[in-house]
Amino acid sequence: MNAMSNNAEAFLRRAEALATPAWAGALRRQGLDALAKSGLPTRRAEAYKYTDLSPIARAEFGAAPAALARPALPAPRGRARLVFVDGLLRADLSTLPPRPLSDAAAVLGTVENSAVTPVAALNAALAEDGMFLDIPAGEQAGLIELVSIVTEAAGPIAFHPRHVLRLGQGASVTLLETCQGPDGVAYLHNPVFEVVVGEGATCAHTRIQQEGGSAYFLSSVHARIAAGGTYDNFTLNAGAKLARNEIHAALEGPKAACHMNGAQLVGDGRHADSTTFLHHAAPDCASRQTYKTVLAGRSRGVFQGKILVSQAAQRTDGYQMNQALLLSEDAEMDAKPQLEIYADDVKCSHGATVGALDEAQLFYLRSRGIPEKEARAMLVQAFLTEAVDGVADETCRAALDEAVMGWWREMAA
């Protein structure tokens, strides 16, 4: 493909101007190759059938300002936290001593494959910073926060943090990730996570995405889970004008487990996409997915979820459910659950529903004296509960509930 027809031209030019940190060398070459070859995917690409990235390809993003901002931070929730401001890791604001990504060389670029995940290729080509969280074998690390804040002063920046999370044998961690930014600034946040869950290790990862209303959020999480390990992901997609959240997980050892749950709250003029890919590569693994989408105003929600069961993955137990609630005449939901199964001794199922609030339920509540507005709120809450219930950690759960309530208040106002 020649340079003129490549829609990632602006990103490629920007990559040329970037200084390359030592850890990023190989990764960047990989990402640049993929990006130069294929550009950003268009809607002709099957995986992007319902999500149009052309506004991102057309947008002009600037570099982060030289002066370091000191924004007000939310009150700490966990034992320790790492804080990113305008895309850069700030040791001065963090309470956990950051480890350099150069220590993560053994993991970097090995969990994700830029050649098949274009949003990860974009990150690989342009990553400048990121966190490396390494939980040694046997350590119970407790709750760690990862905070990303974009300041108004930064303007329409694009940043591509690369995060690595590694858990040794039997280790555990709860990671609470929050992303926030100002409304009215068209910045791009393009984080990539590479997660390695060791044997018998447990990782609970809760993500609360509340980017500004004009922002673009393109994220992908890539996880490899060893025998007996568990990776739990919950993603709340509540912000950004255009949000795409991809999760790729591979169950690589026997008796590994993966839970992917999520809620998407999509307001007027917004687009939210959750795309999951779950690979059962080993026998006796279990996976559970529950995604709920609530759509208001002129909005569009997308859910794509694929479960691939390899021939070796006998006795797989896979379940996936995605449900959407349309609160407006102008909302649209597109769902594509997918099963690809090559093993015979399996139990796999998926379900998908799309519909409006049940009038009978609404009537029931109103007949008991609950005003319509409250009754609606109650039913939407109840609808989301099944997904949110998957979050066991109380602090994370409270943060989620707060975010959901905040969105609903904004919606109702």
Added chain:
Amino acid sequence: MPAVTETIETVQSVAEGGYKWGFETDIEMEFAPKGLNEDIVRFISKKKNEPEWLLEWRLKAFALWKTMKEPDWAAVNYPPIDYQDAYYYAAPVQKAGPKSLDEVDPELLKTYAKLGIPLKEQAILAGVEGAGESPADGRLPIAIDAVFDSVSVATTFKGRLEKEGIIFCAISEAVQNHPDLVRQYLGSVVPQADNFFAALNSAVFTDGSFVYIPKGVRCPMELSTYFRINAKSTGQFERTLIIADEGSTVSYLEGCTAPMRDENQLHAAVVELVALDDASIKYSTVQNWYPGDAEGKGGIYNFVTKRAACRGKRSKVSWTQVETGSAITWKYPSCILQGDDSVGEFYSVAITNNRQQADTGTKMFHIGKNTRSTIVSKGISAGFGQNTYRGLVRIGAKATGARNFTQCDSLLIGDQCGAHTVPYIENRCMSAKTEHEATTSRIAEDQLFYCRQRGLSEEEAVGMIVNGFCREVLKELPMEFAVEAQKLLQISLEGSVG
């Protein structure tokens, strides 16, 4: 039949891989030159004595086809097809309208006898006028259009149907006798440029059935078309058009078989259904093309476009298919639910054994208000078979009160096969409701144990369980077809156990 002969035949049929329809009829045939170009399109059109507009229509389709790319999104693998290495027209040499059995080529007669069509019907099939109008055995009569390679060789019960004003004939005949109807509806549901295979079909289609049911008429018998590919290196490109006028009802069945050969043969059909106000069409298929041998050699490539337009209010189209044959199946019978309160249904059983591959499903387009659709798909994979359900449910912004229910179940027999589900659900209407569920599992040990314990062999037990698994679909078939289909399921799975 003496028990000994029966045993011998059973043994033979197993030795042949269970495909008992795999014989070849040696009959004098007329071919068009091999290859595909504008001259062949003209040749077919001339052979059929077609009016100028239809030739233009075909040429336009051919021009479009040349600009199109063969689709590669389906989960099927096959070597590239050489579209120049096939005959696009093959017809048995036959005098027009034989008056008695003696005039019909005996080889053709034998073919139908061997295909298991009862003797009474056989006389009818070969086009003997006046025979079989009132069957003696008291069974419900079925009117049959028999398509042999590129041409329709006979249509039965025409007289009886004409009394009701029903037109049931070969489409080439309809072009001659009812050109206005054909011109009005041909390509109105599946346009020439719809897809690669539909464009190819539009250019070179040779025969197929045409059905018109007038206003308010309930068709008194099942209509049926029997497709037979016989000649070597040919493709079959039939085109079926069914129009159900206001308030009419019709049930239509199709069946198909082909000889066993090492080469792959192409079958690219187009079926268009039009249902006007309050009309109802039930379309049932038992697809039993030669599936190839156990190593995947030979077999039919079945690339079919089937679509129904529910144009009228309260109209209804129901597709039922049992797909047991073909090396490759690529088929998505669809419903465009335009009329308010119209109903679309899709019931499917697809079996892949040995090296068969099937990528099949449906599309339901909800456009009118209160439109409803039901999809029930049962996929069974055995041996090295790959079975994919691919479907789309799209609810437009104006389809208020629309409703869809989809259920896709897959059964895996053996650990080398695959079962895949790829549904697309697009909902733009708040008051519409869509539900989709899919499951994949294998035959449970306890079910097998239960059957074995009662003295059934493993193969019998599997057959019984599979029949139970497919029951929801099989009960939608007309009765005699359902019995046939059950037997077929059993045969298709032969050798997949143990």
